[in-house]
Amino acid sequence: MRYFDFHTHAFTxxxxxxxxxxxxxTSGIIPATDGTLKGLRDIMEENGIDRAMLLPIATxxxxxxxxxxxxxxxxxxxxxxxxxxxxDAEDAVKEIERICSLGLCGVKFHSEYQFFAPHxxxxxxxxxxxxxxxxxxxxxxxxxxxxxxDTLAVPESFAVVAExxxxxxxxxxxxxGIYLWDKVEExxxxxxxxxxxxxxxxxxxxxxxxxxxxxxxxxxDRILFGSDCPWDDPAHEIAMINRLPLTxxxxxxxxxxxxxxxxxxxx
Numbered sequence: 001m002r003y004f005d006f007h008t009h010a011f012t013x014x015x016x017x018x019x020x021x022x023x024x025x026t027s028g029i030i031p032a033t034d035g036t037l038k039g040l041r042d043i044m045e046e047n048g049i050d051r052a053m054l055l056p057i058a059t060x061x062x063x064x065x066x067x068x069x070x071x072x073x074x075x076x077x078x079x080x081x082x083x084x085x086x087x088d089a090e091d092a093v094k095e096i097e098r099i100c101s102l103g104l105c106g107v108k109f110h111s112e113y114q115f116f117a118p119h120x121x122x123x124x125x126x127x128x129x130x131x132x133x134x135x136x137x138x139x140x141x142x143x144x145x146x147x148x149x150d151t152l153a154v155p156e157s158f159a160v161v162a163e164x165x166x167x168x169x170x171x172x173x174x175x176x177g178i179y180l181w182d183k184v185e186e187x188x189x190x191x192x193x194x195x196x197x198x199x200x201x202x203x204x205x206x207x208x209x210x211x212x213x214x215x216x217x218x219x220x221d222r223i224l225f226g227s228d229c230p231w232d233d234p235a236h237e238i239a240m241i242n243r244l245p246l247t248x249x250x251x252x253x254x255x256x257x258x259x260x261x262x263x264x265x266x267x
Contacts, residue, residue, distance in 0.1 A: 001251065003049040004259035005234055007138075007173055007200035007226025010040040010054055012070060020230065029145060033230035037074060040229060044078075047234045053226075053259070054081045055108040055138060061089035068095070072102035080263070082108040082138060087116045087123060096129040105263060106136040106171075112147035113140075119160035127165045136169035136262060138198075142177030146231075155183040162192040169262060171196045171224065178202065181210050189217040196262060199254075201228035203236040212244050220250040224258050 011019045016035035033039030044052055056071050058064040064085050071081035083099035085092045085107060099107060107130060111117060118139055130137060141153045158172050175197045176184035188195060197218060202211070215223055225241065227234035241254055 001048075002256045003047065003051075003225060003234070003238065004256040005044065005049050005052040005227050005229065006171070006224040006259045007198045008040055008052045008054055008229045009035075009056075009231070010037045011035050013037075029231060031230040032233040035230055037079075041077075041079075043229060043234065047238065049234060051078045051080065051256070051259070052229075053105065054079060056082065056084050057108055057110045057113055058084040058086045058089075059110075059113045061086040061092075064089055064092075064095055065098075068099055068102060068104065071104055075103065080105050082106045083135075084108050085126065087114055087120075087126070093125050093129050096126060096133060096135065100133040100135060104135075106130075106138055106169075108138050109153075110140040110144075111152035112144045112149065115152070117152045117154075117157050119157040119164075123161075124164070127161065127168050131165060131167045136171060136265075138171040138173060141172040141174050141180075143179045151180075153177070155180055155187045158195065159187050159192070162188075162195050166194055168194060169196070169265060170194055171198055171262075173198045173200050173226065174228075175199060175202050175206060175211065175214055178205055181206060181214060185210075185214055185217065189214050190219070193222070196222045196224055196258070198224040198226035199237045199241065200226035201232040201237075203232065203240040208240070208243055211240070215244070215246075215254075220246065220253050221258060221261075223254045224262070225255045 020031050020035035033043050056067045068083045075081045083104040085095045176188050227237045
């Protein structure tokens with residue numbers, strides 16, 4: 001089986017130790033790697049993962065240019081990268097154009113670190129430009145063990161965005177929202193063809209029964225294998241998917257074919 005891990009993180013060697021220790025201390029979770037690119041590539045090799053999507057996050061408006069430049073420089077050898085914009089950056093829409101020119105694949109948003117709700121009107125010009133440029137959006141969704149404060153990226157918010165921007169390809173990570181899966185089943189699953197879910201880090205939080213219900217309702221063609229490495233070992237999500245009563249074709253779709261299709265859809 002081939003694997004395309006659509007939800008991973010890594011940092012520059014200079015800040016990896018500080019970034020990993022800070023989040024680990026807040027969450028109490030022991031990371032699966034040291035947070036470096038080498039650590040990510042090592043765990044990919046250990047698990048037979050030949051491709052991965054790196055998802056950087058600008059937690060301040062001043063960070064987006066530097067992070068996007070770095071992402072464009074490291075994207076090779078099976079490593080794909082999204083860009084990042086901060087919703088409060090004055091040049092956020094312009095940065096979407098630059099993300100496209102850098103050859104990055106999509107845009108990562110994290111409401112709990114960037115302090116916005118996905119359906120806020122200030123986001124609409126950003127989404128419009130992403131549609132124009134053929135970039136997909138990938139959002140953290142639901143509770144975050146590393147963040148403090150209210151949960152802002154909720155299924156109700158994604159439903160508004162999906163309806164208002166039907167041509168925007170939306171990935172609601174963590175199966176649409178950690179600990180909000182009843183609402184995911186009610187409001188998102190099977191309702192929107194422009195929404196995908198990824199399996200990032202959910203092995204420790206969701207039951208196999210509810211996971212299978214969501215997959216069946218939403219369709220195996222809209223599920224992406226992801227681990228959220230280094231915050232989980234990809235082996236856990238691989239084992240979780242393999243436990244489910246899925247056909248070989250359905251597993252192939254989740255493990256790598258859907259990732260390939262979402263990347264080519266905007267080309």
